Amino acid sequence: MNFTRSAFLRIFTALVCLAGSYSSQAIAQPDLKIITEDWAPYNYEEDKVVKGLSTEIVQAIMDELGEHYPIHIYPGPRGDRMLDTEPNIMYFSIFRTPEREEKYKWIGPISDQAIYFYKHKDNPKSYKTVDDIKQASLVSVPYKGLVTDQVEAQGITNVIRLQSRERQLAMLFKDRAELAVNTSPLGVAYYLKQMGKSADSLVQTEVKLLEFPLYIACSKEIPDSAIERWQEALERVQASDNYANIYNKYPFLMDPH
Incomplete structure (x- = not known):
């Protein structure tokens, strides 16, 4: 009986520690805020839905990761301020310029323009x-x-x-x-x-x-591990048929006449 009780306590303690470990990992994942601006056809709002080439790529990354965050659209200057002053911001589609290089962390490129x-x-x-x-x-x-x-x-x-x-x-x-x-x-x-x-x-x-290439610009506070996960997910998306399918939706648009 004592052996059984002792074994039970050891198993219970191990389960508690394991649960705590998973909980810590979950807490360690940043609560991201995904933002963009109105820049069609890359990212824009239509009927209160954020759409566009870059938007679909970001959504495909989230699908690949099994993580889903709402995408908020703001005027460009406000998005810039949020990226500069708030933690855990991911902002697309941003030109990666030498002046911006050290200010943010980067995921991409999404495309070159x-x-x-x-x-x-x-x-x-x-x-x-x-x-x-x-x-x-x-x-x-x-x-x-x-x-x-x-x-x-x-x-x-x-x-x-x-x-x-x-x-x-x-x-x-x-x-x-x-x-x-x-x-x-x-x-x-x-x-x-x-x-x-x-x-x-x-x-x-x-x-x-x-x-310059277009990227997702990220707050410096976002852990490198999260940036790496998103970068790897983007590369998997880019290697898939889905990436070509997304691009095929946005050719140079046909003459309306």
Whole structure:
């Protein structure tokens, strides 16, 4: 009887320790907050649902991990502040630039994208250098953010800042700006379709403003172990048929006419 009671106590103690170990591991997992901004077609909100190419990739990562967090969409400047000031933030889709490199931890790349200056198809001028851009009458740019910062860094001052990407591009159709720069070729195609304009109504110039890979930027407080798990899950997703299926949903969009 004493042996039985002693054995029972040892087994009970072992189970308690094991349960405590699992509990500690669960607690160690950070309570992540996944955020993004409105940047179609990578991440955007439609009918109160966050959608887009990057959104689907992030959701596929969570499916791979068996972890599911809601995705919240915020204006870009607010997302930047949250990433800089709050713990356990994951923010996509973010250009991984040298200036940002040491500020955050990174998961990716999700994709590589470049941003060019665009003109209306009826504009006969040729733009090959930044100096050509500086000679334009007016350049439509985002109100603030990385694109606008880079425009300023290039010494381009002949700009008008607007909040809406559609309004920025619309300036070219209204002949109120000579050039516009705000998003990638895929993004321009998306917004032209949303505006009911033909895919060839705007022409990409030879002047590239920037080109950096898109990543998930993460708060420094997130443990390296969590970053590694997400990175490994992303790589498994990228090696799967699902990744190609996601990309195939977002080709350059067809001419609406």
